[in-house]
Amino acid sequence: MAEVIIDNVPSRIKNLFNKGFVAFEHGTLEYAIDIMFQCVVAEPGLLQARKFLRAAEIQLSKQKKSGALTHKIMLLKKLPLYIKTFILLKRGKAMEALVEAEKLLRDDPLNVEFTKLFAEVADAANLPEAAVLSLEIARDYYPDNVSIMKLLGASYQQFGDVKKARETFEKLAELCPNDPAVVKSLKDSLALDSLKRDKWEETEEKGGTYRELIKDTKEAILLEQEAKAIKSDKDADSLIVEALSKIDAEPLNLNYYRALARLYVQKKRYDDAIATLTRALEVAKGDPEIDSTLSATRILKFDHEIAQLREAGNTEAADAKETEKVQFMFDDLQARVARYPNDPRLRYEWGVMLSENEYLNEAIQQFQISQKNAKHRVMSFFYLGRCFKQKSQYDMAKEVLEKAMADLSIMDDTKKDVCYELGEVWDLMGNHEKAIEFFKDIYQVDINYRDVAHKIDQEYRK
Numbered sequence: 233m234a235e236v237i238i239d240n241v242p243s244r245i246k247n248l249f250n251k252g253f254v255a256f257e258h259g260t261l262e263y264a265i266d267i268m269f270q271c272v273v274a275e276p277g278l279l280q281a282r283k284f285l286r287a288a289e290i291q292l293s294k295q296k297k298s299g300a301l302t303h304k305i306m307l308l309k310k311l312p313l314y315i316k317t318f319i320l321l322k323r324g325k326a327m328e329a330l331v332e333a334e335k336l337l338r339d340d341p342l343n344v345e346f347t348k349l350f351a352e353v354a355d356a357a358n359l360p361e362a363a364v365l366s367l368e369i370a371r372d373y374y375p376d377n378v379s380i381m382k383l384l385g386a387s388y389q390q391f392g393d394v395k396k397a398r399e400t401f402e403k404l405a406e407l408c409p410n411d412p413a414v415v416k417s418l419k420d421s422l423a424l425d426s427l428k429r430d431k432w433e434e435t436e437e438k439g440g441t442y443r444e445l446i447k448d449t450k451e452a453i454l455l456e457q458e459a460k461a462i463k464s465d466k467d468a469d470s471l472i473v474e475a476l477s478k479i480d481a482e483p484l485n486l487n488y489y490r491a492l493a494r495l496y497v498q499k500k501r502y503d504d505a506i507a508t509l510t511r512a513l514e515v516a517k518g519d520p521e522i523d524s525t526l527s528a529t530r531i532l533k534f535d536h537e538i539a540q541l542r543e544a545g546n547t548e549a550a551d552a553k554e555t556e557k558v559q560f561m562f563d564d565l566q567a568r569v570a571r572y573p574n575d576p577r578l579r580y581e582w583g584v585m586l587s588e589n590e591y592l593n594e595a596i597q598q599f600q601i602s603q604k605n606a607k608h609r610v611m612s613f614f615y616l617g618r619c620f621k622q623k624s625q626y627d628m629a630k631e632v633l634e635k636a637m638a639d640l641s642i643m644d645d646t647k648k649d650v651c652y653e654l655g656e657v658w659d660l661m662g663n664h665e666k667a668i669e670f671f672k673d674i675y676q677v678d679i680n681y682r683d684v685a686h687k688i689d690q691e692y693r694k
Contacts (some may be wrong), residue, residue, distance in 0.1 A: 235361050236277035244679055247273050249281050261295075264288045265338060266645070274680040279361050285334075286369060288343035304528040308341040310575075311561055312584035317349060318558055319588070327355035337366065342373055344380065345535065351383045363387040378407055379539040385417060413545040431656055457604050468495050484514055486522065493529065502533035521573050534560065560588070569598075576605035580603050580612060592619045610636045610646065617653050626661045633657065643677045653681060 238249055252267030268285035271278055296302075307314070315337060320329035323636035333353045336346040348369040354363035367384040374380055381404050388397035401418040408414045475492035482488060489512035496505035507528040518524055534557040562585060569575075569582045583598030595618050603612035613636035620629035633654045642646040655670035668691055675684045 238280055241278060243276050245278070248274075248279060249278070252281070253284060256284050261288045261292045261536045262646055263470060265292065268335065269338060270678065270680050272334060276307070276327065276357065276359060276362070281367065282365060286337070286341055286366065290369070293341055302384070303340060303343045303345075304525070304532075306334055306343055306529065308334055308528055309581075310339060310346075311565060312581050312588060314345070315558055315561060315585060316351065317353065317539060318554075320585070321349075321353050321356060326353060329353045330357045330359070332544060342370065343529075344370060344374060344377060345411065348379060348383060351387060355664060360387045364549055376407055378404065378543065379535070381407070381538075382414075382417070382543065388464075389581055410541065412545055413543045414544065466675060469500050471495050472499075474506075484515060484518055486519065489515070489579050490522070490525070493525065497529060500536060502529060502536060504530050506533065520568075520575065523568060523571065527568065530560065530564070531557065535559050546605065576602045576608055577694055580605075580608040583615060587615055588620075592623055595619050609638050610650075613639075614646070614650055614653065617650075620659055621660070624660075625658050629657045630654065630661070644674070648674050648681050652684070 239248060241249075247650070248267055249271050252271060254268070254369075255261075255264035255267060261310065265285060265288045268288065271281035300425040313332060317332040317336065320332060330350075330353050331352040334348070335351055339347055345378045347366050351367050354360065354366070364384065364387045367380055367387060370377070371378045371384055381400055385400035385404065386393075388400060398411075398418070401414070404414045405418045439601050449471075449477065465683050471490065472495045475488055475495060478485070479486045479681060489508055493505040493508045493512075496502070496508060506526065506529055509522055509529060510599050511688050512522050513519060534553065538550050538553045538557065541547075541553060557666065565578070565582050565585060569578045572578055579598050580602035583595045583602060586592075586595035586598060596616060599619070600614040601614045602608045603616070605612075613632045617629045617633035617636065620626070633650055636650045637647070637654065640650060643651075651670045651674050655667040655674075656663075658669035659669065668687070671687045674681050675688045680687050
């Protein structure tokens with residue numbers, strides 16, 4: 233899909249973009265995000281809107297002072313949406329997955345896991361420009377993240393930017409000098425760059441390596457970065473020893489376990505981090521926060537193993553590990569619901585995951601529990617309505633969706649979703665006139681929402 237420029241989009245989208253741009257300039261970030269999101273949903277190839285969308289998201293994220301712990305918590309919080317996006321991607325529904333992946337970045341634009349999934353989805357949707365945009369942002373914040381760099385190099389190649397692909401794989405080779413898959417990627421990128429082809433072959437004939445193709449200035453920068461990394465690692469090692477001694481002295485202090493686990497994660501010693509958090513859970517006799525951190529750490533271990541497999545060129549094993557990760561997230565959330573049955577957030581997230589995987593009766597049971605919590609009441613009604621609709625129980629779907637509607641005053645994204653579901657339910661019940669009323673309510677405030685413009689246009693053509 234080719235990039236779309238603003239001058240070539242329909243006037244209604246151009247007007248939306250202009251409103252979003254003004255909101256961005258005035259610092260009304262949440263409104264700018266809402267508007268730009270509508271633009272990219274309506275015109276996925278409108279990269280200019282996606283750039284402003286991402287800029288607004290990052291500014292808002294910085295205002296909230298999001299950090300590493302926030303990213304881990306957000307990954308767990310958005311687990312149902314993450315899994316839904318992953319499943320859509322695997323089922324070949326790339327454009328649907330793109331919208332869901334954009335929702336993930338909307339909540340946490342600097343989350344590495346969300347960025348990686350978005351990039352894979354964008355490439356599958358034949359939008360390498362969108363993948364490159366988000367990966368470049370992530371690279372600037374995480375310059376030594378190998379998985380980000382690898383995806384970025386591949387996206388550059390798909391986009392046809394051979395020079396940047398080569399530069400990215402050169403950087404990767406600096407970060408992973410003993411990784412044969414990385415060296416092969418660099419060689420392939422050099423082969424694609426016709427200006428460098430002869431030089432590569434000449435270097436190989438002389439028994440040289442890729443290092444001879446890297447500029448002296450790049451090597452100097454690398455040495456400086458490696459020196460900093462070594463110092464950081466030594467600091468971490470010292471802190472680990474200190475944390476272990478503190479735990480020995482105060483074995484009931486959970487803060488020491490948390491600090492030690494963070495250090496192990498920093499060193500990518502995930503098994504040690506998992507063992508530390510497991511021991512902390514035994515001390516705390518089932519602390520839900522530590523349990524949540526343990527789940528996040530296990531997911532990080534999966535991601536590390538997947539990245540290693542991909543870097544080694546073992547795509548089949550990496551895909552199998554991805555599937556194993558998704559299954560773990562499903563099973564783990566189910567287990568935590570069993571351990572903490574009174575946690576409404578877990579009940580709601582479990583219900584969403586079940587409904588997305590079409591376990592409708594089981595999902596209904598969870599939403600009937602989570603609806604009792606004020607924070608999750610509206611969305612529980614919404615998902616209950618969808619479940620009843622899928623079971624063709626339209627009267628009950630209508631009732632719970634009307635309950636959700638009663639709690640919504642502003643026509644925001646949630647109310648649009650509820651309105652749309654109500655319209656579909658009324659249509660399925662045979663009351664087309666009532667259905668059109670709900671679609672009109674959306675149309676009057678957001679002409680680009682899903683297919684309401686098509687529905688209304690058809691209605692007026694009759």
